[in-house]
Amino acid sequence: xxxxxxxxxxxxxxxxxxxxxxxxxxxxxxxxxxxxxxxxxxxxxxxxxxxxxxxxxxxxxxxxxxxxxxxxxxxxxxxxxxxxxxxxxxxxxxxxxxxxxxxxxxxxx
Amino acid sequence: xxxxxxxxxxxxxxxxxxxxxxxxxxxxxxxxxxxxxxxxxxxxxxxxxxxxxxxxxxxxxxxxxxxxxxxxxxxxxxxxxxxxxxxxxxxxxxxxxxxxxxxxxxxxxxxxxxxxxxxxxxxxxxxxxxxxxxxxxxxxxxxxxxxxxxxxxxxxxxxxxxxxxxxxxxxxxxxxxxxxxxxxxxxxxxxxxxxxxxxxxxxxxxxxxxxxxxxxxxxxxxxxxxxxxxxxxxxxxxxxxxxxxxxxxxxxxxxxxxxxxxxxxxxxxxxxxxxxxxxxxxxxxxxxxxxxxxxxxxxxxxxx
Amino acid sequence: xxxxxxxxxxxxxxxxxxxxxxxxxxxxxxxxxxxxxxxxxxxxxxxxxxxxxxxxxxxxxxxxxxxxxxxxxxxxxxxxxxxxxxxxxxxxxxxxxxxxxxxxxxxxxxxxxxxxxxxxxxxxxxxxxxxxxxxxxxxxxxxxxxxxxxxxxxxxxxxxxxxxxxxxxxxxxxxxxxxxxxxxxxxxxxxxxxxxxxxxxxxxxxxxxxxxxxxxxxxxxxxxxxxxxxxxxx
Numbered sequence: 001x002x003x004x005x006x007x008x009x010x011x012x013x014x015x016x017x018x019x020x021x022x023x024x025x026x027x028x029x030x031x032x033x034x035x036x037x038x039x040x041x042x043x044x045x046x047x048x049x050x051x052x053x054x055x056x057x058x059x060x061x062x063x064x065x066x067x068x069x070x071x072x073x074x075x076x077x078x079x080x081x082x083x084x085x086x087x088x089x090x091x092x093x094x095x096x097x098x099x100x101x102x103x104x105x106x107x108x109x
Numbered sequence: 110x111x112x113x114x115x116x117x118x119x120x121x122x123x124x125x126x127x128x129x130x131x132x133x134x135x136x137x138x139x140x141x142x143x144x145x146x147x148x149x150x151x152x153x154x155x156x157x158x159x160x161x162x163x164x165x166x167x168x169x170x171x172x173x174x175x176x177x178x179x180x181x182x183x184x185x186x187x188x189x190x191x192x193x194x195x196x197x198x199x200x201x202x203x204x205x206x207x208x209x210x211x212x213x214x215x216x217x218x219x220x221x222x223x224x225x226x227x228x229x230x231x232x233x234x235x236x237x238x239x240x241x242x243x244x245x246x247x248x249x250x251x252x253x254x255x256x257x258x259x260x261x262x263x264x265x266x267x268x269x270x271x272x273x274x275x276x277x278x279x280x281x282x283x284x285x286x287x288x289x290x291x292x293x294x295x296x297x298x299x300x301x302x303x304x305x306x307x308x309x310x311x312x313x314x315x316x317x318x319x320x321x322x323x324x325x326x327x328x329x330x331x332x333x334x335x336x337x338x339x340x341x342x343x344x345x346x347x348x349x350x351x352x353x354x355x356x357x358x359x360x361x362x363x364x365x366x367x368x369x370x371x372x373x374x375x376x377x378x379x380x381x382x383x384x385x386x387x388x389x390x391x392x393x394x395x396x397x398x399x400x401x402x403x404x405x406x407x408x409x410x411x412x413x
Numbered sequence: 414x415x416x417x418x419x420x421x422x423x424x425x426x427x428x429x430x431x432x433x434x435x436x437x438x439x440x441x442x443x444x445x446x447x448x449x450x451x452x453x454x455x456x457x458x459x460x461x462x463x464x465x466x467x468x469x470x471x472x473x474x475x476x477x478x479x480x481x482x483x484x485x486x487x488x489x490x491x492x493x494x495x496x497x498x499x500x501x502x503x504x505x506x507x508x509x510x511x512x513x514x515x516x517x518x519x520x521x522x523x524x525x526x527x528x529x530x531x532x533x534x535x536x537x538x539x540x541x542x543x544x545x546x547x548x549x550x551x552x553x554x555x556x557x558x559x560x561x562x563x564x565x566x567x568x569x570x571x572x573x574x575x576x577x578x579x580x581x582x583x584x585x586x587x588x589x590x591x592x593x594x595x596x597x598x599x600x601x602x603x604x605x606x607x608x609x610x611x612x613x614x615x616x617x618x619x620x621x622x623x624x625x626x627x628x629x630x631x632x633x634x635x636x637x638x639x640x641x642x643x644x645x646x647x
Contacts, residue, residue: 001159026146029126030163031188038146038164055161084161143646144639153635154583158569170643200624200636204643211644226534228567231557231584233633235534236596236623239542240636243621246515268538274508289504289535295494297562304496315500326502352516354475360509361472364465367501372461377500413505 002057006067010046011075021106028096035085035093037100042080054085066090070097079104122260123284123333127169127184130220130258133335134342135173135182142171144201152195154230163189166197170205176343178215181205185222187263193227194269199237206244209253216254216346219276224291225267238268245275249352254278256345258338259285259327264316266291274413278345279327280338281318283397287326288316310393314377319392319400323381325363325412330404332397363411370409384409414550416454416486419529422605423484424448435463437486438470443610449474452486452527452540459536460493464506467540471513475520482523482613485514487541491534507539514543525612527601528553528588545618548599548608549588555596556586582632595627595636 028036035054042049050067067081081097088096122130131140144150146164155162167189172181183202185192194202202219209217226234248255257276259265264286265273273279273287281287292306292315305311314320322330329345331337350356374380381389384407395403404410416437420430423441430439430450435457441448451470457463474481492503518524526544528537532555541547549555557563564574574584582590591597601608624640627633 001156001161024147026128026164029186029188030161030167034188036146036163040147053161055159082164084163086161141647143643150635150639150642157577157581158567196633196635197639200639201643203624203636204640207640208644226557228558228563231563232555232591232594232596233583233636235538235555235557236542236591236594236627236633237636239538239596240621240623240640242511242538242543243515246512249512250515250519268535270504271508271511271535271539274505275512287504288499289492289507290494290499292499294562295496295499297565298494304499315496320500321502324502326505352512352519354472354516354520357468357472357509357513357516358476360512361465361469364461364506364509368461368465371501374500380500413509 002054004052004054004060004063006050006064008048008050008068008071010077022104025100025104027100027103030084030086032086033088033092035083035088035096037096038082039100039104040080040082042078044078044080046077048076048079048081050081050083052083052085054083056085056087062090066093070094070101074101076101120334120336122282122335122338123262125335126188127186127220127222130335131169131173131182131184134218134339135175135180136177139173140171140182141173142169143204144170150197152197152230154195154233158229160229166195166201167192168198168201170201172214175215175218175339180346181209181214181217182220183218184220187222187261190227190229191263192223193225194223194234194237195227195230196233196237198227199234199241203237203240203244206241206248209248210244210251213253216256217248218256218258218342219272220258221265221269221273222259222261222263223265223267223269224263225269235268238272241272242268242275245272246352249275249277249350252349252351254346254348256280256342258342259287259318260333260338261285264288274326277350278329278348280329280331280341280345281321281327282331282333282338283318284333285318286312286316287321292316314393320377322400323384323392323404323410324367325410328412330397330401360413363413414529414552416488416529419486419605420450423609425606436466441484443613446482448482448484448613449478450484450486452488454488456488456490456531457536458490458493459507459540460495460498461501461503461506464503464510464539468510468513471517475517475522480521482525483517484609485524485526485541485544487526487528487532487537488530489533489536489540490531491536507535511539511543514540518545523613523617525609528555528597534558542596546598546612547596548601549591549597551588551600551602553588554586555588555591590632593630593632595623595625595630595633598626
């Protein structure tokens, strides 16, 4: 198993500062080739933290890229994302992140 | 606490995750989870095997309402380690059953999807299943109804198949399977002549929902449709099955008769034929409504 | 331990326990009172017939001898692995056995499960472990599954599996491990008759305390707190 942590500081782009509607959201299942994503409100000075526990080692750079892309798209503020991963592809990771965050924001998106 | 998929709830029970099933079965927004994923009560044993954990250890438990009546609910997530029972997973289920003894809800729903004891937790898993059995039978003794729902991809095997049969009633779909030892295990130990686990038609004739329903081991057979499961679950909670001598002696008699009538049958088709089903080969082709009608016409079918 | 030696040691006042195939049944005297004895021998594989026969014996006791204590002697290699047993619904027969033992308890029969040789998987789960109190002789082997099969299913090398069995009570097969996890209440060494007498005069355990025992003994640190937490949640 590999444990990874990523911190994305607060964005200065105020036009995307949408308050989250729910306390937390969970999507996905930890089955082979899949992952679960837990999105929670957190006090992070406006930033976003992502914690990943994955069964496939050595893909830190890919996680960084996928997560950076997610953060760029949604500019999540004060959000903690926690992931248990069983070898999902970057495309599946991206999909789950989007699903989770869209639901987290609800109609306010 | 919610899931991203509530807005896209599908009708198929088989395709749905444990969380989706709960959301669609219970009255809208009535579900309140106990020890949810945010609490991160995960398995302490899996790190030994470099295997990922799941925030809810593969089982979702809580309370809600079904047609306005208060129920407790458990849904095993087959996708996580085959729904297998580990220390935490099992304790969540036992907790719900013990709480039901105190709170006395209208009923308890067990959405079972499991391969049985989680091998990665061996002895701890075995005791966990036993604790579930004890707590469940205490509910039967107290007259609080528990219904088992079976219809997921992983089926209901191992010790959890014993748990299923200690409930008041089992609701199963034709995609559901229930058995003690999986066909692969039997094939590995006793050879392919004993059980060819790749012969899917054989597997379904032996442990599939239709077979179990015809034998009287499930009280309701439903299509793979969550609303159908919901209606059947609601009705199942009204079925009394007191843990008393009269009922157990009646069950005993039925089980003895089963061995007399069908004990030398080589295959389910032979059983169905002896039940009085003229074209037993057609059973596989009937849909669930036709099969239910057929079953009701059989003089000897008794639900255990 | 051989079953005959076992019952002789358990019942110095006398007993009528005999075997019929792989099933044991009869009565024994403890302090003048009669105890029903039901169980298995020869590391029996429990299939539909044996499960039904065992349940039948228990139901007989409930029907004919109110409150008579039941000693369930467990020696099993687990459920019988056959297509026929699955076809006929072995899980239903084992559930029936478990239910019979639970009914006995709810009707105030003391039910003691004694594992005396092999205690494996579904056979042990449905029988010996359904007692009010489960005890074991020190030489008992408890298993969920055969070691080689387990290693194969889990996809780990056999050496690793054996190492786990040596080092962890979660995987070890001796009775002491299950005791540490709370699954077994007592290990019976020495004078078996004395152990049996002591249990029979002690007050019955109305609730399942195995999780608490596992916690107190350090073998299972999560089960009891999780059960408690579910019970106390809003």
